[in-house]
Amino acid sequence: MSTATLDKNDSAGPVDSAENSASHLITLTLRIRRFNPEVSEDAQWQDFTLKIDPKDRVLDALHQIKWEQDGTLTFRRSCAHGICGSDAMRINGRNRLACKTLLKDINPEKPITVEPIKGLTVLKDLVVDMEPFFQAYRDVMPFLITNGNEPTRERYQSAADRERFDDTTKCILCAACTSSCPVFWNDGQYFGPAAIVNAHRFIFDSRDEGGEQRLEILNDRDGVWRCRTTFNCTDACPRGIEVTKAIQEVKRALITRRF
Amino acid sequence: MSTTETTEAAKNDGAGEPTDSVTLYDVDHPAPVIEPPRKRTAKTPKASRGNFEMQTWLFMRLSGIVLVVLVLGHLLIQLVLDGGVSKIGFAFVAGRWASPFWQVWDLAMLWLAMLHGANGLRTVINDYAERDNTRFWLKMLLYTATVFTVLLGTLVIFTFDPNIR
Numbered sequence: 223m224s225t226a227t228l229d230k231n232d233s234a235g236p237v238d239s240a241e242n243s244a245s246h247l248i249t250l251t252l253r254i255r256r257f258n259p260e261v262s263e264d265a266q267w268q269d270f271t272l273k274i275d276p277k278d279r280v281l282d283a284l285h286q287i288k289w290e291q292d293g294t295l296t297f298r299r300s301c302a303h304g305i306c307g308s309d310a311m312r313i314n315g316r317n318r319l320a321c322k323t324l325l326k327d328i329n330p331e332k333p334i335t336v337e338p339i340k341g342l343t344v345l346k347d348l349v350v351d352m353e354p355f356f357q358a359y360r361d362v363m364p365f366l367i368t369n370g371n372e373p374t375r376e377r378y379q380s381a382a383d384r385e386r387f388d389d390t391t392k393c394i395l396c397a398a399c400t401s402s403c404p405v406f407w408n409d410g411q412y413f414g415p416a417a418i419v420n421a422h423r424f425i426f427d428s429r430d431e432g433g434e435q436r437l438e439i440l441n442d443r444d445g446v447w448r449c450r451t452t453f454n455c456t457d458a459c460p461r462g463i464e465v466t467k468a469i470q471e472v473k474r475a476l477i478t479r480r481f
Numbered sequence: 482m483s484t485t486e487t488t489e490a491a492k493n494d495g496a497g498e499p500t501d502s503v504t505l506y507d508v509d510h511p512a513p514v515i516e517p518p519r520k521r522t523a524k525t526p527k528a529s530r531g532n533f534e535m536q537t538w539l540f541m542r543l544s545g546i547v548l549v550v551l552v553l554g555h556l557l558i559q560l561v562l563d564g565g566v567s568k569i570g571f572a573f574v575a576g577r578w579a580s581p582f583w584q585v586w587d588l589a590m591l592w593l594a595m596l597h598g599a600n601g602l603r604t605v606i607n608d609y610a611e612r613d614n615t616r617f618w619l620k621m622l623l624y625t626a627t628v629f630t631v632l633l634g635t636l637v638i639f640t641f642d643p644n645i646r
């Protein structure tokens with residue numbers, strides 16, 4: 223604050239600095255898929271035009287619309303920093319987290335489309351019913367299973383053993399992968415990539431003893447064998463998890479254990 | 482349940498105002514939401530023991546490898562070598578089926594291609610047919626056609642008579 227440069231800027235007057243701060247803003251259009259069952263049974267596109275910093279994120283644009291233009295716009299978000307997994311949505315036709323997608327990275331010259339993720343019931347605007355997704359998650363028993371007595375000390379694990387399933391520990395359950403899978407779109411009975419990722423996290427954990435059970439569950443009619451190796455899930459994952467690879471590893475474990 | 486409520490609301494509205502009967506949705510009478518096909522619930526069919534899906538998955542890959550040799554060899558012999566398609570006729574087929582080697586080749590190709598193709602279409606039906614009834618009848622049609630073709634083909638290979646008139 224005591225630097226000469228800042229003083230000079232201050233003395234330039236408020237009009238000038240306001241102009242400077244506005245000059246980096248761009249005008250863009252957000253084309254949002256709106257649905258409100260209390261008004262209409264049909265979903266429709268609505269365009270919003272706003273002035274915003276291109277270095278801001280899609281989530282900031284949604285906030286700006288909700289706070290300044292249309293308070294009825296409904297979407298989920300919590301952490302706003304890519305950790306809670308609540309704001310996965312279909313942006314320009316690809317599943318992404320709104321809070322991790324910079325506007326400048328998705329061509330703000332053209333209208334940016336924002337839709338709810340596919341394959342789950344749309345409840346309102348961008349909010350979907352996540353219950354079937356979490357049901358599949360619960361069905362793979364995503365918790366440590368052990369036999370025998372509790373050890374008196376922590377369960378040791380070598381760095382190499384920890385590394386074995388490191389990738390799949392990163393999942394934030396955003397559903398971007400599962401709702402990008404064409405098999406899941408047409409058949410909600412399929413466990414979907416996210417459930418398999420979270421089963422993988424325990425199947426390959428050296429401390430866990432429920433691997434056989436989980437493999438048995440995923441060997442089912444609606445388990446890993448329905449995966450068609452489309453790779454949509456790997457492309458969609460905002461955590462960069464190699465989802466398809468994890469699914470293939472579960473398939474391989476099932477085959478090698480049985481032969 | 483919500484559907485009847487909606488119609489009642491519409492009726493009431495109609496009684497009040499003589500306007501055309503537009504269905505209006507409000508907080509108490511929301512529009513029906515669109516559920517995804519075959520949604521997973523807590524009651525979703527529980528684990529069906531057995532390795533059928535794994536075996537069919539493996540079969541697709543193994544039969545695929547064998548089919549590369551069988552089908553490409555078949556196409557080469559039938560369409561490319563020795564004068565191409567123009568040479569194919571009753572005599573050509575009769576000549577090849579005189580040898581047990583080509584009988585076994587064609588039999589293996591018939592069975593593998595049919596089972597491979599049928600299982601592939603089963604996957605397609607599982608992926609695309611949404612209603613249980615549609616799934617069931619499409620598969621019945623598929624299995625009937627497969628069994629018919631495999632049996633008929635096998636019968637012809639084994640009972641082929643080169644002296645037929």
Ligand code: HEM
Binds near residue numbers: 542545594601602605
């Ligand atoms: C020439 C060698 C062949 C190879 C290497 C091969 C390989 C494969 C493999 C690995 C799959 C599984 C794909 C998946 O699970 O996603 C598949 C699917 C399929 N195959 Fe073949 N196949 C061959 C020939 C044939 C033939 C001759 C037919 C027809 C009779 C056929 C019909 C199908 C069908 C209908 C599917 C399912 C379609 C799909 O999964 O998208 N294939 N093939």
Ligand code: SF4
Binds near residue numbers: 395398
């Ligand atoms: S694997 Fe990735 S895309 Fe799938 S739910 Fe987890 S974080 Fe989301």
Ligand code: FES
Binds near residue numbers: 299300
């Ligand atoms: S708001 Fe938490 S992940 Fe985006």
